[in-house]
Amino acid sequence: MAKYMDVHYGMKDITADQLAAAHRADLEIEAEEHVHFERAWADPTSGRVYCLSEAPSAEAVQRIHERAGHPASEIYPVPISV
Amino acid sequence: MAKYMDVHYGMKDITADQLAAAHRADLEIEAEEHVHFERAWADPTSGRVYCLSEAPSAEAVQRIHERAGHPASEIYPVPISV
Numbered sequence: 001m002a003k004y005m006d007v008h009y010g011m012k013d014i015t016a017d018q019l020a021a022a023h024r025a026d027l028e029i030e031a032e033e034h035v036h037f038e039r040a041w042a043d044p045t046s047g048r049v050y051c052l053s054e055a056p057s058a059e060a061v062q063r064i065h066e067r068a069g070h071p072a073s074e075i076y077p078v079p080i081s082v
Numbered sequence: 083m084a085k086y087m088d089v090h091y092g093m094k095d096i097t098a099d100q101l102a103a104a105h106r107a108d109l110e111i112e113a114e115e116h117v118h119f120e121r122a123w124a125d126p127t128s129g130r131v132y133c134l135s136e137a138p139s140a141e142a143v144q145r146i147h148e149r150a151g152h153p154a155s156e157i158y159p160v161p162i163s164v
Binding site for chain 1: 085087096097098101102105121122123124125126127128130132134158159160161162163164
């Protein structure tokens with residue numbers, strides 16, 4: 001298992017309710033890929049959403065995000081953190 | 083006070099010790115701008131580092147990062163989170 005940061009572009013004007021609903025949609029199916037989405041942060045002005053997860057691979061992260069209806073634009077492993 | 087996510091590019095091959103030292107350099111002076119750097123995540127392969135902070139403005143975040151020797155490439159407010 002490793003940590004990943006993924007970024008979604010194009011989420012301009014996302015609301016707190018929409019972010020919560022998107023996160024719930026991930027949580028509902030994440031176990032099927034052994035992924036856990038820990039946190040997400042959104043900037044409604046630039047349309048960027050950052051998601052922090054723990055997962056077996058970037059592909060597993062993307063499969064959950066795709067099935068939940070919001071594929072990530074970019075996914076990076078973040079093996080180092082403070 | 084608001085939350086910000088900033089991104090540094092060009093940090094290829096950053097080590098855990100280097101990330102910890104960079105974070106400490108921010109923490110030592112952050113109070114002077116009423117900023118607090120909460121977490122940072124690094125991808126040594128792509129050279130990206132993501133920093134989560136609480137601060138009065140993006141400019142305050144950048145002033146601390148610049149004085150600590152590692153200006154951010156981009157800084158985004160993230161008023162919504164889960």
